[in-house]
Amino acid sequence: MAVIGEEAGGTPAVRGPDGPAVVEVSGLRMRYGSKDVLNGVDFRIDRGEVLTLLGPNGAGKTTIIEILEGFRARSAGEVRVLGADPISGGEAWRARIGVVLQSWRDHSKWRVRDLLELFAGHYAPYSSPERPRPRDVDELLELVGLTEHAGAKLGSLSGGQRRRVDVAVGIVGRPELLFLDEPTAGFDPQARRDFHDLVHALADEEDTTILLTTHDLDEAEKLADRILMLADGRIVADGSPEALARELGSDAEVRWRVGGERFVHSTPDGTGFVRGLFEQHGEDVTDLEVRRAGLEEVYMDLVRRYESGGPAAGAEEEAR
Numbered sequence: 001m002a003v004i005g006e007e008a009g010g011t012p013a014v015r016g017p018d019g020p021a022v023v024e025v026s027g028l029r030m031r032y033g034s035k036d037v038l039n040g041v042d043f044r045i046d047r048g049e050v051l052t053l054l055g056p057n058g059a060g061k062t063t064i065i066e067i068l069e070g071f072r073a074r075s076a077g078e079v080r081v082l083g084a085d086p087i088s089g090g091e092a093w094r095a096r097i098g099v100v101l102q103s104w105r106d107h108s109k110w111r112v113r114d115l116l117e118l119f120a121g122h123y124a125p126y127s128s129p130e131r132p133r134p135r136d137v138d139e140l141l142e143l144v145g146l147t148e149h150a151g152a153k154l155g156s157l158s159g160g161q162r163r164r165v166d167v168a169v170g171i172v173g174r175p176e177l178l179f180l181d182e183p184t185a186g187f188d189p190q191a192r193r194d195f196h197d198l199v200h201a202l203a204d205e206e207d208t209t210i211l212l213t214t215h216d217l218d219e220a221e222k223l224a225d226r227i228l229m230l231a232d233g234r235i236v237a238d239g240s241p242e243a244l245a246r247e248l249g250s251d252a253e254v255r256w257r258v259g260g261e262r263f264v265h266s267t268p269d270g271t272g273f274v275r276g277l278f279e280q281h282g283e284d285v286t287d288l289e290v291r292r293a294g295l296e297e298v299y300m301d302l303v304r305r306y307e308s309g310g311p312a313a314g315a316e317e318e319a320r
């Protein structure tokens with residue numbers, strides 16, 4: 001996949017809570033039959049933000065995304081997406097949104113380029129000087145790394161190549177808001193890295209707001225400006241990956257050697273402890289390592305606490 005060039009161009013993303021939210025959700029509830037899946041979900045996403053929704057299988061991530069896309073009617077709560085209620089969003093509203101669903105397996109006899117041309121045609125009436133629509137299909141093929149497979153039938157593609165087509169369909173209309181539901185499932189490491197570059201380019205160069213779900217915590221950490229963790233039908237943590245690891249994480253673990261002897265110490269103040277260490281032992285300190293809990297440990301800990309029925313102490317506070 002190539003990086004988006006000048007043609008696509010725009011000014012660098014301006015992020016932050018100025019201006020209207022791209023997505024605003026409050027008191028969102030969803031009940032399937034007698035089962036409550038969402039019990040009052042609140043969050044907002046600002047323009048140009050890349051937000052990752054994390055949560056265990058069945059937590060309700062896809063449900064949230066489908067509600068925001070207007071594909072599913074909610075049970076209760078307020079939802080605004082690009083200024084409209086998704087359930088009554090019209091064609092012009094829909095053309096501003098890109099969607100990569102978790103699986104999309106029809107059209108197996110279509111050829112890659114034909115499919116993209118078809119979708120591209122749909123967006124032409126919604127073009128504007130700031131956001132020319134659709135994207136040029138050749139550039140799009142290049143962007144998602146499918147140039148060599150432009151003439152291939154969809155049914156003949158590998159899983160990862162097929163997923164690239166899904167991504168291409170999601171961005172052919174140069175969306176202002178892009179939903180990606182487990183977009184990298186089936187990607188090899190190179191495809192994954194290319195996809196991460198693409199997400200950064202969409203956010204930084206085109207000011208695209210992106211909401212994605214993933215089970216890959218490393219990916220979440222790399223991509224997200226902000227992470228929402230969903231458990232027990234609620235958002236239980238909301239913040240940047242670093243802030244979440246800091247706020248919800250355990251103590252720093254300090255390891256060092258003095259005179260050949262190995263030491264390990266856990267402390268909430270890694271910096272202060274290391275300062276003291278050097279004051280006491282000076283140059284005798286060697287092999288120093290300071291390690292904080294990463295996102296994976298924070299996430300696993302949070303999920304464990306919820307699954308055992310206990311509250312995630314302090315987790316409701318925002319950690320930006």
Ligand SMILES: Nc1ncnc2c1ncn2[C@@H]1O[C@H](COP(=O)(O)OP(=O)(O)OP(=O)(O)O)[C@@H](O)[C@H]1O
Pocket residue numbers: 032033037055056057058059060061062063064
């Ligand atoms: N149409 C439906 N009818 C009944 N129950 C449903 C329906 N869709 C989803 N559910 C249930 O709602 C819960 C949340 O499902 P959802 O797909 O939103 O979770 P998820 O967080 O996306 O999970 P995963 O990580 O496995 O993709 C699950 O228990 C699921 O079985």
